Amino acid sequence: MSGGASSGVWRQPAQVWAVAFASVVAFMGIGLVDPILPAIAESLQASAVQTELLFTSYLLVTGLAMLITSWVSSRIGAKRTLLIGLALIVVFALLSATAGSVDAIIGFRAGWGLGNALFxxxxxxxxxxxxxGGSSAAIVLYEAALGLGIAIGPLLGGLLGELSWRGPFFGVVALMAIAFVAVLVLLRGPSEPRQPVSLAAPFRALRQPALAVLAITALFYNIGFFVLLAFSPFPLGFGAMGIGLTFFGWGLGLAITSVWVAPWMMRRMRRTTVILIVLPLLAVDLLAAALFSSDPAGLVTCIVVGGLLLGVMNTVLTESVMEATDLPRSVASSAYSAVRFLGGAAAPPIAAALWHAFDARVPYVFAAASVLIAAATILIGRRALARVDEREADQADEAVSVLVGDAA
Incomplete structure (x- = not known):
């Protein structure tokens, strides 16, 4: 392997590693509260639906704020936008740690979501x-950060949650402060020329058929994602550490398949084909979770298998969005992410309400149906995604070769 190739994934500039580390910590915030949901419900005398709103307020504000992030970053620059986002997360994580009611935490998680969107x-x-190493190598690195953060978040939440439900929030404060300093010191400036973006740009972007199809797909896919992540702690019935270890396995599987399996599959078939294979498998896994909702061992298995499938989907969808249009990356990312996070925001309280109205099986059936709608969206809109499929995953091939070579 040539020296140039071997520098493609892991041998990156310091500024890339600074942002990647901060990304790990930011994504930890998604799964961090998972192990402490039952503890928060018990300590603050909140219902399951109220507790699930900790996800909803966070994801709803994250999604809506995504619509303005490209406008903000195009005017003040990437570094300032990242630092403002990190600072907001530190402030609102600290406020969450010191809150005295579930309603207060719901509100502070909304502020946390604003910082998360900017970042x-x-x-x-x-x-x-x-x-x-090209855009595919960068996306592999980004998805690795996402997977690592999602894996570590529940584990940290479980470890610190055994001491107190406030512990995980204080942990995020400390880690985000470190990430803030790393970005401040190591990120030398915006990596792309600053070109002011219109506030309407993300809305116009969603009028492009390819991006619209991918965004709608991600909306319904994220319902399945967040039912599995946010609802499962309740039927599992474990303590904070048990939930943390379960979702550490889930996140670890997600990280492994996002970095290794997804690029391997894209070398051998079209991106839309990969999606149309994985989404039905995810629906089957969710239906299995419904069957095993009262069997902790079976449900844990379904959760971990779900993580393996979600890792593939995350990487393939991200690459597809980056290749779907000629729009600036920040605009495409903002428009797509705004829609997908709205799906994630709706899922947790709906799942909790279905649980109380029926039983623990129904939320997973609801999630499986949503994932099948996502698959149908790709199938119906596949012609609009011709550009996504036309670009063979040559870069992904190179990225995986580099990754395997560097890890050896």
Missing amino acids: ISTALATIVGAAS
Whole structure:
């Protein structure tokens, strides 16, 4: 393997690693509260639906704020946008840790979501723009950060949650402060020329058929994703550490398949074909979760298998969005992410309400139906995704070769 190729994934500029580390911590925030949901419900005398709103307020504000992040970053630059996002996460995580009611935490998680939106959409564009080895290598690195963060979040939440439900929030404060310093010191500036973006740009972007199809797909796919993540702690019936270990396995599987399996599949088949294979398998897994909802061992198995499938989907969808249009990466990322996070925001309280109205099986059936709608969206809109399929995954092939070579 040539020296140039071997620098494609892991040998990156310091600024890329700074943003990647901060991304790990930011994505930890998604699964961090998972192990402490039952503890928060018990300590603050909240219902399951109220507790699930910790996800909803976070994801709803994240999604809506995504619509303005490209406008903000195009005017103040990537570095300032990232730093503002990280600072907001530190402030609102600290406020969550000191809150005295579930309603207060719901509100503070909304502020956390604003910081998350400013950071996440800008981080992807920054890594793709600054990383060596091409856009596919950068996306592999970004998805690795996502998977690692989602894996560590529940584990940290479980470890600190055994001490107190406030512990995980304090943990995020400390880690995000470190990430803030890393970005401040190591990120030298925006990786792409600053070109002011209109506030209407993400809305216009969603009028492009390819991006619209992918965004609608992601909306329904994310319902399945967040039912599995946010609802499962309740039927599992474990303590904070048990939930944390379960979702550490889930996140680890997600990280492994996003980095290794997804690029391997894209070398051998079209992106839309990969999606149309994985989404029905995910629906089957969710239906299995419904059958095993009262069997902790079976449900844990379904959760971990779900993580393996979700990792493939995350990488393939992200690459597809980056290749679907000629739009600036920040605009495409903002528009797509805004829609997909809205699906994630709706899922947790709906799942909890279905649980109380029926039983623990129904939320998973609802999630499986949503995932099948996502698959049908790709099938119906496949012609609009011709550009996504026309570009063979040559870069992904190179990225995986580099990854395997560097890891050896």
